[in-house]
Amino acid sequence: MASAISHAQLKAQLSQGTVAPLYVVVGEEDLLRDVALGVLKAAILGEGESDFNCDLFYGDDVSGSEIVTCASEVAVFAPRRLVVVKAADKLPARECDAILPYLKAPNDSTTVIFVASKLDGRLKFTQALAQTAVTIDCSPLREAHWLPWLKQDAERVGIQLSEEAVELLKEACGGSLYSVRRELEKLAAYVSPGLAVTAGDVATLRGTEPGASVFDLTLAIGARNRGRVLAILARNMEAGEAPLRILGSLAWQYRRLWKVKEVVRQGGREGEAARTLRMDPAKVRVFLEQFPDAHLQEALGLLLDADAKLKGGSGGRPVRVLEGLLLRLCDRTQAQTRPPSPSRGAEVPQPVRARTISNVRTITSVKRTRS
Numbered sequence: 050m051a052s053a054i055s056h057a058q059l060k061a062q063l064s065q066g067t068v069a070p071l072y073v074v075v076g077e078e079d080l081l082r083d084v085a086l087g088v089l090k091a092a093i094l095g096e097g098e099s100d101f102n103c104d105l106f107y108g109d110d111v112s113g114s115e116i117v118t119c120a121s122e123v124a125v126f127a128p129r130r131l132v133v134v135k136a137a138d139k140l141p142a143r144e145c146d147a148i149l150p151y152l153k154a155p156n157d158s159t160t161v162i163f164v165a166s167k168l169d170g171r172l173k174f175t176q177a178l179a180q181t182a183v184t185i186d187c188s189p190l191r192e193a194h195w196l197p198w199l200k201q202d203a204e205r206v207g208i209q210l211s212e213e214a215v216e217l218l219k220e221a222c223g224g225s226l227y228s229v230r231r232e233l234e235k236l237a238a239y240v241s242p243g244l245a246v247t248a249g250d251v252a253t254l255r256g257t258e259p260g261a262s263v264f265d266l267t268l269a270i271g272a273r274n275r276g277r278v279l280a281i282l283a284r285n286m287e288a289g290e291a292p293l294r295i296l297g298s299l300a301w302q303y304r305r306l307w308k309v310k311e312v313v314r315q316g317g318r319e320g321e322a323a324r325t326l327r328m329d330p331a332k333v334r335v336f337l338e339q340f341p342d343a344h345l346q347e348a349l350g351l352l353l354d355a356d357a358k359l360k361g362g363s364g365g366r367p368v369r370v371l372e373g374l375l376l377r378l379c380d381r382t383q384a385q386t387r388p389p390s391p392s393r394g395a396e397v398p399q400p401v402r403a404r405t406i407s408n409v410r411t412i413t414s415v416k417r418t419r420s
Contacts, residue, residue, distance in 0.1 A: 076187025113147025
């Protein structure tokens with residue numbers, strides 16, 4: 050069976066002159082897919098003008114026989130040819146079957162790269178690729194790998210980030226590496242050389258509509274505001290956010306709630322919790338009380354269930370999966386925090402609503418300089 054490798058392992062293999070005839074670049078992080086494809090193309094065809102021996106197809110607009118015919122051609126004025134099939138998950142099953150014989154005996158002078166966010170492991174085509182092709186993992190970065198990547202990309206554009214700026218970038222961009230890279234490039238043009246990027250700089254340049262962040266979403270869940278929850282989800286979906294990224298951001302926020310509650314439980318200052326959550330210190334305790342431990346435990350199971358449905362495609366439309374998750378989180382919060390019934394004639398207490406401190410403001414100044 051061909052091995053699954055990381056980006057670092059891919060670069061190491063290519064630097065040694067090892068090039069395989071078949072690659073699968075698969076994973077939900079589009080920036081990592083594009084980077085892997087760029088590295089492969091440069092190694093196979095060189096940095097110069099190389100389109101002459103490179104053919105690009107899309108899975109929903111090509112037949113299996115076309116891919117095989119093109120891959121079987123001999124390279125002209127170059128040692129190798131490159132055939133790229135993007136959106137390989139869109140290839141119809143009958144077209145996939147037409148490629149199966151080629152996978153058993155690929156052309157030695159051609160490299161074929163299949164690119165997709167995910168592939169159906171039940172298909173013979175996917176199983177054959179797993180046996181014959183080198184798989185490059187482009188899954189979203191794990192928590193331990195995200196910060197090193199961010200720091201490296203910040204160094205690439207010549208900026209330094211404060212801890213608060215790192216946290217805000219991750220929340221505002223939902224973990225999307227392309228979104229983070231765009232924000233870093235804007236920050237590099239805005240912040241004067243030698244100055245560390247602050248959370249205020251990130252908020253100034255982010256330019257997103259207030260009230261659509263993952264923190265706003267948890268505020269709405271805590272307040273059991275079902276209409277607000279669905280409105281925030283709809284706004285993010287309309288903005289093009291991937292369902293898995295929305296889910297990942299929510300899971301990240303719940304993990305942060307766990308950590309903050311543990312800090313407070315062990316005697317930590319509420320001011321520290323307020324800085325972590327970026328909210329008014331006077332509102333922190335009320336906000337945390339809206340998320341009792343029992344709710345956080347059940348939320349973990351609900352998040353895992355939604356993740357399985359989105360990745361497995363068994364839960365219906367992604368927006369329905371997320372809507373169901375958010376409504377169930379609201380229901381559980383309500384069931385666990387409902388106050389006792391007041392006696393007749395007593396004033397009915399109204400739920401306390403935490404005030405959101407917006408992290409977005411209009412850009413009114415030019416490049417920031419040292420005062």
